[in-house]
Amino acid sequence: MLPTLDARLAAAAELVRPGEPVADIGCDHGKLTAVLAASGRYPKVIGADLRPGPLAKAEQTLEHAGCKDRAELRLGDGLSVLTENEVGSIVLAGVSAQTTWEILEKAPWVFTARGPRIIMIPATRHDALRRWLWEHGFSFAADRPVQAAGRWYAVMAAEYTGEVYAPAFAECLFGGTGVWPEGKGYADWQKAKLPRMRLGVPDGSALAQEIDSLLAGLPSQAASRPALPKGEPFHLPASFKPLPLGATTTTAASGGSRESLLGQRPARRKCFSSTKRMLGAATRAVALRSNDGEGKAAYFLL
Numbered sequence: 001m002l003p004t005l006d007a008r009l010a011a012a013a014e015l016v017r018p019g020e021p022v023a024d025i026g027c028d029h030g031k032l033t034a035v036l037a038a039s040g041r042y043p044k045v046i047g048a049d050l051r052p053g054p055l056a057k058a059e060q061t062l063e064h065a066g067c068k069d070r071a072e073l074r075l076g077d078g079l080s081v082l083t084e085n086e087v088g089s090i091v092l093a094g095v096s097a098q099t100t101w102e103i104l105e106k107a108p109w110v111f112t113a114r115g116p117r118i119i120m121i122p123a124t125r126h127d128a129l130r131r132w133l134w135e136h137g138f139s140f141a142a143d144r145p146v147q148a149a150g151r152w153y154a155v156m157a158a159e160y161t162g163e164v165y166a167p168a169f170a171e172c173l174f175g176g177t178g179v180w181p182e183g184k185g186y187a188d189w190q191k192a193k194l195p196r197m198r199l200g201v202p203d204g205s206a207l208a209q210e211i212d213s214l215l216a217g218l219p220s221q222a223a224s225r226p227a228l229p230k231g232e233p234f235h236l237p238a239s240f241k242p243l244p245l246g247a248t249t250t251t252a253a254s255g256g257s258r259e260s261l262l263g264q265r266p267a268r269r270k271c272f273s274s275t276k277r278m279l280g281a282a283t284r285a286v287a288l289r290s291n292d293g294e295g296k297a298a299y300f301l302l
Contacts, residue, residue: 023046139161
């Protein structure tokens with residue numbers, strides 16, 4: 001029985017060049033390999049994986065699909081299982097963006113005009129992979145957004161042309177996904193990452209300006225958070241007793257002598273803000289801790 005492909009692998013199968021050999025690198029369970037082999041559209045179908053276990057599963061998948069004689073399974077690392085000009089399409093699905101370009105960098109023969117079409121489904125950092133491809137002379141044949149298992153993916157097909165391009169941040173973030181009906185959903189998912197992406201980007205830099213420009217077009221997140229009633233003062237717990245300005249020991253707060261409270265070893269207290277997980281949720285707290293190495297911190301919920 002022929003296996004069913006999810007939206008990611010189905011989209012990848014549609015981007016394979018018909019009539020030319022194809023390789024499914026990192027074939028894992030072999031579902032895509034089996035569907036490609038059973039279609040009869042490709043003179044050679046190769047499934048490859050780094051580990052013997054997945055290849056054994058792929059062999060079972062091919063056998064159950066009745067197309068074991070129409071596919072070849074190979075054990076090896078990345079594109080080392082292929083020779084130059086052996087296939088017209090290469091599928092790299094389910095690995096990170098960085099792993100994808102590291103696999104390509106180890107096979108110089110993919111950086112040739114009229115070379116193989118590279119079909120990729122990066123598990124992470126779609127924007128980084130798009131930038132890498134453009135900056136290394138690849139052009140996109142397709143950049144399709146698909147949703148599977150509750151999250152968004154980008155199924156990319158690129159071919160080497162030698163034309164190096166320096167893309168803007170927004171181009172890397174969305175690619176060519178806007179031409180597809182699913183483009184808006186994918187764009188919203190990508191935009192939700194912007195606040196996190198902005199962290200650590202120096203103010204005033206070109207990247208900061210691009211991200212800020214995109215953030216300016218988003219609905220205010222403050223509107224979704226409950227606020228204190230207007231004019232309501234903020235109160236610390238009654239038990240919270242900050243040290244007087246300039247005080248350096250616990251004597252200021254208690255009136256006792258240093259020796260009676262701390263012995264002969266002086267200690268200072270510092271007030272600082274920290275994040276603690278209390279009751280299963282992230283809670284802001286203010287703590288008083290003695291820095292003598294023995295004192296314990298007392299946390300007050302804010």
